[in-house]
């Protein structure tokens with residue numbers, strides 16, 4: 293009788309355990325392993341964030357020329373602060389520490405770029421300082437607005453050219469120069485640096501920040517930028 297009771301107790305325990313494990317999260321569909329971001333994909337998507345900031349700069353410059361009072365200076369400050377934090381203090385440091393030294397030693401025209409690119413990084417910092425200073429003023433005079441518009445346009449022009457050369461000349465040359473193993477190691481290293489600086493999902497956080505800035509300025513709706521229908525399609 294005692295043995296039968298123990299068997300019943302054991303059976304009840306096993307049934308309860310099975311039920312519990314079936315309903316526990318660990319039995320739920322396992323999360324997919326995190327997909328790795330290759331090193332150049334990482335750098336290029338960071339350019340995507342920076343290019344969205346530059347679009348904000350261009351659109352703000354146009355508004356400054358038309359009606360300075362219509363520009364949201366706080367949003368402009370947030371955009372410049374993001375360019376500094378994510379672009380200058382993070383992305384450009386990766387390039388200067390890990391990409392440019394390799395490319396500089398290569399044979400061919402790609403080796404000529406790092407010197408100019410570093411010069412542009414330094415110039416960009418001065419421009420970001422100026423954007424923050426102008427946008428931080430209580431009131432922009434007409435002259436201030438014109439000067440800030442020019443600064444924003446020059447920054448956008450420089451960095452759009454800069455990023456386009458990096459994407460199509462410098463990063464491909466760097467990737468070709470590395471072994472497959474070294475390239476993979478660089479992707480892992482970039483990920484570790486990003487997590488150390490921003491915590492998990494640093495790119496996603498930056499993407500959310502620029503999206504919030506675009507939203508504040510009324511630039512969220514991508515469709516508004518679709519080019520108008522041409523009245524004549526056969527020039």
Ligand SMILES: [Fe+2]
Nearest residue numbers: 384387409458
């Ligand atoms: Fe750069």
Ligand SMILES: [Fe+2]
Nearest residue numbers: 383387455458
């Ligand atoms: Fe870059």
